[in-house]
Amino acid sequence: MNATVKPGKAGPAGQAAKAGKPERPRRTRTVRTAGGLSLRLDLRAVLAGALLLAVAAAAAVALIGSGDFPMTPSEVLATLTGGGTTGQEFIVHELRLPRVLVGLLVGAAFGLGGAVFQAVSRNPLGSPDMLGLSQGSSVGALVVIVWFHGAPFAVAVGAVVGGVATGVAIFLLAWKRGVHGYRFILVGIGAAAMLYAVVLYLLTKSTIYDAARATTWMTGSLSGRDWSQVGPLAAVCAVLVPVVLLCARPLRMLEMGDDAAAALGVRTERVRITALLAAVVLVAAGTAAAGPIAFVALTAPQLARRLTRSPGPNLLPAALMGAALLVGADWAAQRLFGADQLPVGVVTGVLGGGYLLWLLVVERRAGRV
Numbered sequence: 001m002n003a004t005v006k007p008g009k010a011g012p013a014g015q016a017a018k019a020g021k022p023e024r025p026r027r028t029r030t031v032r033t034a035g036g037l038s039l040r041l042d043l044r045a046v047l048a049g050a051l052l053l054a055v056a057a058a059a060a061v062a063l064i065g066s067g068d069f070p071m072t073p074s075e076v077l078a079t080l081t082g083g084g085t086t087g088q089e090f091i092v093h094e095l096r097l098p099r100v101l102v103g104l105l106v107g108a109a110f111g112l113g114g115a116v117f118q119a120v121s122r123n124p125l126g127s128p129d130m131l132g133l134s135q136g137s138s139v140g141a142l143v144v145i146v147w148f149h150g151a152p153f154a155v156a157v158g159a160v161v162g163g164v165a166t167g168v169a170i171f172l173l174a175w176k177r178g179v180h181g182y183r184f185i186l187v188g189i190g191a192a193a194m195l196y197a198v199v200l201y202l203l204t205k206s207t208i209y210d211a212a213r214a215t216t217w218m219t220g221s222l223s224g225r226d227w228s229q230v231g232p233l234a235a236v237c238a239v240l241v242p243v244v245l246l247c248a249r250p251l252r253m254l255e256m257g258d259d260a261a262a263a264l265g266v267r268t269e270r271v272r273i274t275a276l277l278a279a280v281v282l283v284a285a286g287t288a289a290a291g292p293i294a295f296v297a298l299t300a301p302q303l304a305r306r307l308t309r310s311p312g313p314n315l316l317p318a319a320l321m322g323a324a325l326l327v328g329a330d331w332a333a334q335r336l337f338g339a340d341q342l343p344v345g346v347v348t349g350v351l352g353g354g355y356l357l358w359l360l361v362v363e364r365r366a367g368r369v
Contacts, residue, residue, distance in 0.1 A: 042308070042310050044308060044309060044310065045308040045310045045314070045317065048304075048307045048308045048317055049308075049316060049317050049320055051307075052304070052307070052317060052320035052321055052323075052324055053320055055324045055328075056104060056107075056320060056323045056324040056327060059324055059327040059328045059331055060100045060103075060104060060327050061073050061076050061077065062331050063096070063099075063100050063103070063327055063330060063331045063334075064076045064080075064092055064096045064097060064100055066331060066334050066335055067091075067095075067096065067334070069087075069091055071088065071091075071092075075088065076092065079092045079093075080092065080097075094226075098225050098226045098227050098229070098230050099222050099223070099224075099225045099330075100327060101230050101234075102222055102225040102229050102230055102233065102289055102290060103222050103225075103290070103323075103326050103327045103330050103344075104323045104326070104327055105230070105233045105234060105237055105286070105289070105323075106222075106233070106286040106289055106290045106293065106326060107296060107300070107322040107323035107324070107325060107326030107327060108237065108241070108319040108320070108322050108323040109233075109236075109237060109282040109283060109285060109286035109319075109322070110128070110283060110286050110293065110296040110297040110300065110322045110326070111296065111297065111300035111301060111304070111318040111319045111320070111321050111322020111323065111325075112241065112244055112279065112282060112315055112318055112319040112322065113128055113279040113280070113282045113283035113286075113297055114127045114128065114283075114296070114297030114298055114300055114301045114318065114322070115300070115301035115304070115313045115314060115315050115318035115319075116244060116247075116251070116275045116276065116278070116279035116313065116315070117131065117276075117279060117297070118301050118302075118313070119251045119254070119255070119275075119312075119313035120179065120181070120184065120251075120254075120272055120275065120276060121181040121182075121184050121185050122181040122255065123181055123182075123185055124302055124359060124363065125185070125298070125359075126181070126184070126185055126188075127297040127298035127301075128283045128287075128297045129292075129294055129295060129297055129298050129352075130185075130188065130189065130192065130298065131170060131184075131185065131188025131189065131191070131192060132166050132170060132188050132189075132191035132192035132195055133163050133166055133167055133170075133280065133283050133284065133287075134163075134192075134283075134287060134292035134294075135166070135191075135192050135195035135196050135199065135292075136162045136163050136165065136166025136167070136191070136195055137159040137160070137162045137163035137166070137283075137284055137287040137288065137292060138159070138162070138195070138199050138218055138287075138292055139162045139166075139195050139198050139199055139202070140158040140159050140160070140161050140162020140163065140165070141155045141156075141158050141159040141162065141214070141217055141218075141288075142199060142202040142203070142206075142214050142218075143158055143162070143202065144157070144158035145158075145206070145210050145213055145214050145217070146202045146203075146205060146206040146210050146214065149210065153228075155217065155288075156229075156288035156289065157288070159284065159287050159288035160281075160284045160285060160287075160288045162284075163280065163283060163284030163287055163288075164280055164281060164284050166191060166195065167276070167277075167280030167283075167284070168280070169191065170184070170187050170188050170191050171184075171273075171276060173187045173191075174187040174188075178258070178268070178269055178272075179269075179272055179276075199218075202214070203215075216343075217291050218291060218292060219291060219343045219345045219346065220290055220291035220292055220293035220294065220343060220344060220345025220348070221290065221291060221343035221344055221345060222290055222330050222344055223343070225289070225290070229289045229290075232285070232289075233285055233286070233289045236281065236282065236285040237282065237285075240278045240281055240282050241282070241319070243274065243278045244275060244278045244279060244282070244315060245315055245316060247271055247274060247275040247278075247315075248312065248313060248315045248316075250266045250267075250271040251271065251275060251312070251313045251315075252311065252312035252313060253266050254266065254268060254271065254272075255311070255312065283297065290344075291345060292345070293326065293344060293345045293348055294345055294348050294349040294352055294353075295348050295349060295351070295352020295353065295355065295356065296322050296325055296326055296348055296352070297322070298352060298355075298356065299325065299351075299352050299355050300318050300319075300321040300322035300325055301313070301314065301318040301321075302355075302359065303321050303325075304317035304318040304320070304321040305317075305318075307321070325348070326344065326348070329344050329347040329348050329351070330344040330347075332347055333346065333347045
């Protein structure tokens with residue numbers, strides 16, 4: 001039994017053939033399993049995933065070793081395996097490791113969520129940043145901060161509730177005999193604009209202390225993260241990441257169109273609802289843990305697809321790319337600006353804004369916008 005679907009001539013290979021360019025076959029390898037099943041693996045995608053995993057691990061080690069008490073990578077690895085001094089173990093296990101784990105988990109959640117949104121909307125601009133989920137989480141968090149002066153845990157709960165409620169509302173408003181890409185995008189952009197207005201209103205009604213607290217949260221930062229954020233976020237990812245990954249093959253078939261996917265046995269609306277709900281909760285949980293860090297969910301799936309050159313949503317590479325991007329950006333925020341350490345949301349905002357402008361130029365030249 002073959003576990004892959006060969007792309008038709010509408011894909012990149014077909015376009016190259018029409019342009020008169022020689023068609024380059026993809027290097028694949030068939031792996032046989034017990035029970036007579038066989039899986040065909042795309043070697044480039046596998047190698048790209050391994051590379052992204054290595055980059056994320058290297059960035060994590062570098063970030064753990066950064067700070068007022070610098071440590072070499074060998075010292076970090078020795079401490080993680082129980083061979084460090086008492087001071088090194090305290091610094092790594094109590095101060096820096098939780099921050100890095102939150103960064104990896106949040107980056108993976110944003111990358112995976114962004115890949116699902118772009119696959120469902122069939123638009124490279126479809127991401128939680130553009131479709132109102134980040135703004136909905138911000139409204140939920142600011143309501144708790146401004147009106148109830150809540151503790152950090154209450155702010156996190158408010159962010160999750162706001163993000164999930166926004167995602168459900170956008171899905172229901174975009175529903176008309178199913179969810180279609182452009183309608184989903186337009187409803188999300190409208191919701192984002194309205195929710196941003198609510199954010200500004202809440203800021204005008206806040207005290208100076210609450211406004212400063214709210215602005216710091218909305219910038220997005222990994223500073224001060226501890227084990228209390230790691231546990232709930234890891235539990236959410238452990239439950240929902242496998243759910244999303246199980247939707248990878250149906251989402252890839254949906255790119256051929258609903259009729260073709262339904263003919264192949266895909267329950268189109270069930271797949272969309274399952275994948276979107278899981279992605280909404282993942283993004284809301286990540287936002288609750290670190291704030292609405294900009295552009296990771298937008299750029300990670302696109303960069304992963306360009307790296308793998310593979311059709312489909314590329315869910316696992318997108319998650320690995322998101323983790324590597326966020327941890328690498330946090331390292332840059334700490335090390336590249338001298339004594340003025342920046343919140344990681346500032347770095348991702350600058351880099352992601354530049355990428356968005358480049359993407360718009362490319363899409364315009366291709367006649368898609």
